[in-house]
Amino acid sequence: MYWFINDDRAILEPQNDIFATALLVLGFVIFACVVSKTYIAHQDSSFALENYEQASLIAQGIAHSQMLQGSRQDLMSAEKLDELSGLHADPQILSLFFDSFSPNVNFQVDISTEDGEYAWQIRKPASSFSSVGQVAASVPVTLELNPMQQVPGTLTVKLFKDRWNS
Amino acid sequence: MKAISKFLRDERAWVDFILSRTALILASVVVIAAVYHFAVSIQEVNSQKELDLLSTELVSYIDKAGSSPDELNITYDFNKEYLPYFQGQQLEAMISSEYVVVNANINGRPIISAKTPAFRVYPYSYMALCNDLRSEYGSNGSMVEPISANHTDIIGYLTSRTREVNFNTSNPVYIQKTFIYFTDNINVEKIGYVLVYQ
Numbered sequence: 267m268y269w270f271i272n273d274d275r276a277i278l279e280p281q282n283d284i285f286a287t288a289l290l291v292l293g294f295v296i297f298a299c300v301v302s303k304t305y306i307a308h309q310d311s312s313f314a315l316e317n318y319e320q321a322s323l324i325a326q327g328i329a330h331s332q333m334l335q336g337s338r339q340d341l342m343s344a345e346k347l348d349e350l351s352g353l354h355a356d357p358q359i360l361s362l363f364f365d366s367f368s369p370n371v372n373f374q375v376d377i378s379t380e381d382g383e384y385a386w387q388i389r390k391p392a393s394s395f396s397s398v399g400q401v402a403a404s405v406p407v408t409l410e411l412n413p414m415q416q417v418p419g420t421l422t423v424k425l426f427k428d429r430w431n432s
Numbered sequence: 433m434k435a436i437s438k439f440l441r442d443e444r445a446w447v448d449f450i451l452s453r454t455a456l457i458l459a460s461v462v463v464i465a466a467v468y469h470f471a472v473s474i475q476e477v478n479s480q481k482e483l484d485l486l487s488t489e490l491v492s493y494i495d496k497a498g499s500s501p502d503e504l505n506i507t508y509d510f511n512k513e514y515l516p517y518f519q520g521q522q523l524e525a526m527i528s529s530e531y532v533v534v535n536a537n538i539n540g541r542p543i544i545s546a547k548t549p550a551f552r553v554y555p556y557s558y559m560a561l562c563n564d565l566r567s568e569y570g571s572n573g574s575m576v577e578p579i580s581a582n583h584t585d586i587i588g589y590l591t592s593r594t595r596e597v598n599f600n601t602s603n604p605v606y607i608q609k610t611f612i613y614f615t616d617n618i619n620v621e622k623i624g625y626v627l628v629y630q
Contacts, residue, residue, distance in 0.1 A: 281452065283452070283456055284452060284455065284456065287455075287456055287459045287460070287463075290463060291459060291462075291463060294463055294466060294467070298466075298470060301470075305477070316488050319492055319495075320491075320492075320495055320550050323492075323495040323496060323498070323499040323550060324495075324499065324550050326499045327498060327499035327500075327501075327550075327551070330499075330500075330501035331501065332501065332622075339501075361583075361584065362583055362621065362623070365552075365583055365584065365587055365623060366551065366552065366623055366624050367550055367551055367552065368529075368530060368548060368549055368550055368551060368552060368553070369530070370530055370531075370548045371548060371550045
């Protein structure tokens with residue numbers, strides 16, 4: 267270091283401006299990288315936020331749907347969930363369920379009791395879900411397992427979205 | 433030969449000077465152009481974001497109505513006051529059964545924002561819906577006059593009737609959740625639709 271500071275030959279002196287420009291370009295490139303990274307992070311969070319609201323509204327719509335209603339308006343019938351979920355789902359009822367929603371919206375519904383003993387999954391038939399973004403929203407529900415037994419549970423809507431279709 | 437020899441022995445370094453200054457000028461031009469382009473891109477991104485805000489807000493109102501278990505009426509106003517890039521600009525909104533599109537022209541460049549509502553949309557009034565259903569099925573699809581048809585037929589018919597409808601962004605938009613009742617002569621079922629009209 268001492269040798270470098272006391273070197274009076276001035277080899278670098280004529281190219282000072284080139285080094286200064288190189289530093290400026292480097293600084294600008296780093297600045298652009300930081301800004302674009304921040305923009306991508308902001309895009310991701312706004313994508314999640316926008317679609318979370320939609321997923322949440324779908325979840326609320328399903329939670330209050332008359333198709334899944336139990337003996338009371340605030341109850342969700344396990345018997346009706348059985349008809350809609352799994353491999354033996356009734357295609358007619360499943361079609362009526364998903365036809366209430368836009369055909370451009372791909373989602374699946376997971377419903378489970380709080381203790382995890384019972385779980386149902388409602389999926390659109392013949393859907394591939396080959397999308398980039400996934401956003402999920404949950405709402406609490408009360409499941410009516412039978413007329414004598416009502417248990418708390420969660421209804422989760424998993425929304426599958428392409429970035430361009432956000 | 434003499435000229436080359438003279439050139440090689442010339443120690444005034446003018447070539448070095450010209451080359452380094454030219455490189456410096458070129459680098460400065462590139463940096464200034466990049467900074468300018470960056471500023472313009474940021475402005476475009478901001479105006480796109482503002483337009484997205486408007487279309488997302490409208491879609492959110494449509495989804496809110498769609499998620500309601502009962503019939504519901506909402507009035508929506510395009511709030512352009514808090515969008516600085518679109519002050520005094522003409523905004524166009526188009527709604528079809530599948531998309532909500534808001535577009536604008538900023539300095540001759542078109543900016544488009546399209547969003548998908550989660551629920552089924554029919555961009556006409558309740559009267560138009562009733563008239564369309566009555567002309568096709570002979571009943572208007574209300575609770576007292578359910579349609580004798582399959583729900584997929586009804587959806588297919590309404591989708592084929594739907595065109596892209598232009599909305600005036602200066603006037604309020606009416607959003608109405610309604611149900612179409614249909615029967616297979618044993619059970620009466622219903623399917624929800626969100627009507628959007630002015």
